[in-house]
Amino acid sequence: MSTKERRQREIAEREQLFLEKTHELVCQDGLLQLNMARIADACDYATGTLYQHFASKEDLLVALLTARSEERIVFFRRAASWNAPPRDRMFAFAAADVAFVERNPQYFRIAQFAQTEVVWSAASQERRQAFLHAMQPAGELALGIVSDGVRSGDLELGDATAEEVALGLWSIVVGTHTLVHAAGLLEFFNVKEPYRSMGRNIHRLLNGLGWQPLFETCDGNACERYAKRLMSDVFGETT
Amino acid sequence: MSTKERRQREIAEREQLFLEKTHELVCQDGLLQLNMARIADACDYATGTLYQHFASKEDLLVALLTARSEERIVFFRRAASWNAPPRDRMFAFAAADVAFVERNPQYFRIAQFAQTEVVWSAASQERRQAFLHAMQPAGELALGIVSDGVRSGDLELGDATAEEVALGLWSIVVGTHTLVHAAGLLEFFNVKEPYRSMGRNIHRLLNGLGWQPLFETCDGNACERYAKRLMSDVFGETT
DNA sequence: CTCATGATTTGAATCTTGTTCAAAATAGCG
DNA sequence: CGCTATTTTGAACAAGATTCAAATCATGAG
Numbered sequence: 116m117s118t119k120e121r122r123q124r125e126i127a128e129r130e131q132l133f134l135e136k137t138h139e140l141v142c143q144d145g146l147l148q149l150n151m152a153r154i155a156d157a158c159d160y161a162t163g164t165l166y167q168h169f170a171s172k173e174d175l176l177v178a179l180l181t182a183r184s185e186e187r188i189v190f191f192r193r194a195a196s197w198n199a200p201p202r203d204r205m206f207a208f209a210a211a212d213v214a215f216v217e218r219n220p221q222y223f224r225i226a227q228f229a230q231t232e233v234v235w236s237a238a239s240q241e242r243r244q245a246f247l248h249a250m251q252p253a254g255e256l257a258l259g260i261v262s263d264g265v266r267s268g269d270l271e272l273g274d275a276t277a278e279e280v281a282l283g284l285w286s287i288v289v290g291t292h293t294l295v296h297a298a299g300l301l302e303f304f305n306v307k308e309p310y311r312s313m314g315r316n317i318h319r320l321l322n323g324l325g326w327q328p329l330f331e332t333c334d335g336n337a338c339e340r341y342a343k344r345l346m347s348d349v350f351g352e353t354t
Numbered sequence: 355m356s357t358k359e360r361r362q363r364e365i366a367e368r369e370q371l372f373l374e375k376t377h378e379l380v381c382q383d384g385l386l387q388l389n390m391a392r393i394a395d396a397c398d399y400a401t402g403t404l405y406q407h408f409a410s411k412e413d414l415l416v417a418l419l420t421a422r423s424e425e426r427i428v429f430f431r432r433a434a435s436w437n438a439p440p441r442d443r444m445f446a447f448a449a450a451d452v453a454f455v456e457r458n459p460q461y462f463r464i465a466q467f468a469q470t471e472v473v474w475s476a477a478s479q480e481r482r483q484a485f486l487h488a489m490q491p492a493g494e495l496a497l498g499i500v501s502d503g504v505r506s507g508d509l510e511l512g513d514a515t516a517e518e519v520a521l522g523l524w525s526i527v528v529g530t531h532t533l534v535h536a537a538g539l540l541e542f543f544n545v546k547e548p549y550r551s552m553g554r555n556i557h558r559l560l561n562g563l564g565w566q567p568l569f570e571t572c573d574g575n576a577c578e579r580y581a582k583r584l585m586s587d588v589f590g591e592t593t
Numbered sequence: 594c595t596c597a598t599g600a601t602t603t604g605a606a607t608c609t610t611g612t613t614c615a616a617a618a619t620a621g622c623g
Numbered sequence: 624c625g626c627t628a629t630t631t632t633g634a635a636c637a638a639g640a641t642t643c644a645a646a647t648c649a650t651g652a653g
Contacts, residue, residue, distance in 0.1 A: 290529025
């Protein structure tokens, strides 16, 4: 039935609209002010209609995260497909998430909130699953870079697994985001330029893995230049 | 006035009671079920009385975190005062937080939730400040270990700062906690035994810093033995 | 001991916001 | 053009955070 298909499309479009407006509202007034009635209002629909798409507010938040994740994956993809040695691509991969979060500060806020037990467990199974699937390419890309490193002979895993290496970077990035976003925390502990420090610590971790070519972190200027070049080469003009 | 002092003490005691019962309720029924009326009820006080201590639910959560932080600091302190080379103490420091969180799974849940923008910004300035001050010893201990490393000649900072080194460990630990607590995430990405991987990655980071004596992470069994010994030596019997 | 006064406590009332569902509107179809 | 099924609506409901007027209690003077 073509009418059925049209209907399907209309519903999908409306869901997009809801998600986009929600994103707008969050950007505008913050997560704190977000409420279901306001979202429905902003889209000129009744609250009930909103609930035909999302089982709960939590569900909507996870869906929003999923929708916006494609954009995040674009950054990862760009880092992974950089024409550079695997070690640089691995570093770029971590930098990709910093670049993304810096351009989308509210994304991390929502992610942090949505992945909280209270919110996460209140979202529907399907939405959570959809989020994980949306993130899957990121995992695959990361593991791909590690295998490239092994294949090219730059990296010897020994007893480690590719997942372990990826987890190392991932946890540094997630942890740094978390600390950066906890207002007042890093200032209190006298940490300046956390992302710059993060970059150097990632270099150290990769050095510690023996991933060739090793990178000299003692020279602050060199680190600086490296980061600059990477950012312009990989995340340069587009978007 | 002695009566005034007694009153003061009584109020402080009541605040303790509120915090303890809240903690109990969270452990029992989870953060999701927590509500102000129930807390007041469980303590045989009216809701209004609860609000004389805490400006809001968020305020109470941050206060709870602060109260329980002393216990967390105990773990850090034990690691920092371990009779071992600075590098081992640094490693133990990170392990301390894992040991603490494993024994207090709900602490991290609350911390994660409370440090979310939504909750954190809804707590009062004073409570947030108090939390940061409660955490201060942890920062000082960490920096102390780094300086010990430098003083003993095991570590050369070069252009790095002690804060940067501490941030590296801190972000790995926080990041790993976060990933571990996001239900289903690590399973989905096929990561097994995240804390074990975290330990090895921390060794690699410290190796990458050139912090002597370097630790060979290629031998999985050696890592295992090291972690075992550390746990029993440092967090052995007590508590 | 008694009463006046101020501080504290109480819990019902209020307000906000997420969620539901009966009624109204709409669409599809013979 | 009706008839029926589906969708949309938004007022009603529920849950829980927060407030505040009234009640209670503590203190101290007379």
